[in-house]
C-alpha cells in the first residue's frame with residue numbers, strides 16, 4: 001500500500017522543483033493529477049461508450065484520453081513556462097470541447113450536463129482568477145448559445161425550459177463561488193509571499209543602517225566562496241571599526257551615535273562599487289566583502305574610505321563630529337578558511353587601533 005502511495009506521490013510531483021514558485025509547483029501537481037484522473041475517467045467512459053456502440057461519444061472520449069495524457073507528457077518534456085502553458089491549453093480546450101459535446105448530445109440518458117460543473121473550478125485553478133473567469137464567461141456564452149438557440153437548432157437532445165434555466169443559473173452560482181475562492185486564495189498567497197520576503201529581509205538586515213547584518217554578511221561570503229571555487233579569483237574581507245565611538249555616545253548620547261552609524265554606513269555604501277557588500281558586523285564595526293579584489297587592491301580601497309571619512313565631518317544638530325575609523329584587511333583565496341581570514345582581518349584591525357587608530361593594516365603587515 002505504501003509503495004502504491006509512494007508511486008502515486010512520485011507521479012503527482014513529477015516536474016516540480018524547489019526553485020520554482022510554490023504556486024507554479026502546485027499547478028504542475030494539479031496538471032499531473034488532472035491528467036491521471038482525466039485519463040482514467042474518459043478512458044473508462046470511452047470503453048463503455050464503445051460497448052454501447054455510441055461511436056462518436058466513444059471517439060471523443062478516447063481522443064480526450066489521449067489529449068489528457070499528452071498534456072502531461074508536454075509538461076514533463078518541455079519543463080518550462082511554454083510547456084506549462086501548452087499543457088494548460090490542451091487540458092482546458094479538451095475539457096471545454098467534451099463538455100460542449102455532452103451539452104449538445106445530452107450524453108448517456110441526458111446526464112451529460114452534470115459534468116459541466118467541473119469547468120469553473122478546474123479553469124480558475126489552471127488559468128488563475130482573471131484569465132480563468134474570462135474563459136468561464138466565454139463558456140457561459142457558449143452554453144447560452146447552445147441551450148437557447150431558436151427551435152433548439154444546436155441540440156441533439158431535448159431539455160425542458162426549466163432544466164435549461166436552472167442548469168445555467170446553478171452553473172453561474174458555481175462559477176461565482178469558484179471565482180471568489182480563487183480570488184481569495186490568490187490574495188492570501190500574494191500576502192504570504194510578501195510577508196515571507198519581509199521577514200527574510202528583516203532577518204538578514206540591520207534595522208538601524210539597513211545594511212546586511214552578520215547573518216546577511218555570511219550569506220554573501222558564502223556566495224563569494226562558491227564563486228572563488230569556480231573562477232579562482234580571490235576576494236577580500238575588510239573589517240572597519242569607528243574610533244572612540246564610546247566617547248561619542250557618552251558625550252552626545254546614543255541617538256547621536258545612531259545617526260553617526262547611519263551616516264558612516266551611507267558614506268561606505270556610496271564610495272564602494274555596486275558589487276561590493278557593506279555589512280554591519282556588530283556595534284560600531286562594519287565588514288566589507290570585496291569580490292574579485294586581491295589584498296593590495298582591498299588595502300587601497302580601505303585607504304580611500306578612511307580618507308573619505310576623515311575628510312567629511314558629520315554635522316548633527318549644528319555640531320560637527322570628526323569621525324575616523326580603523327581598518328583590517330585580509331584576502332580570501334581558494335584554499336582559505338573563513339574563520340582564519342576573519343581572525344586575520346580582526347588582528348589587523350586590532351593592530352591598526354594599537355598603532356594609533358585611523359589607519360589601514362593588512363594581514364601581511366602582521367608580524368608572526
Ligand SMILES: Nc1nc2c(ncn2[C@@H]2O[C@H](COP(=O)(O)OP(=O)(O)OP(=O)(O)O)[C@@H](O)[C@H]2O)c(=O)[nH]1
Pocket residue numbers: 208241242243244245246247249253254255256257258261282283284353357
Ligand atoms: N549609538 C549606538 N552605540 C552603539 C551601538 N552598538 C554599539 N554601540 C556602542 O559602541 C561603543 C563601542 O565602544 P568600544 O568597543 O569601547 O570602542 P570605541 O570607543 O569605539 O574605542 P576603539 O574601538 O578602541 O576606538 C559602545 O559604547 C557601545 O555601546 C548602536 O547601535 N548605537
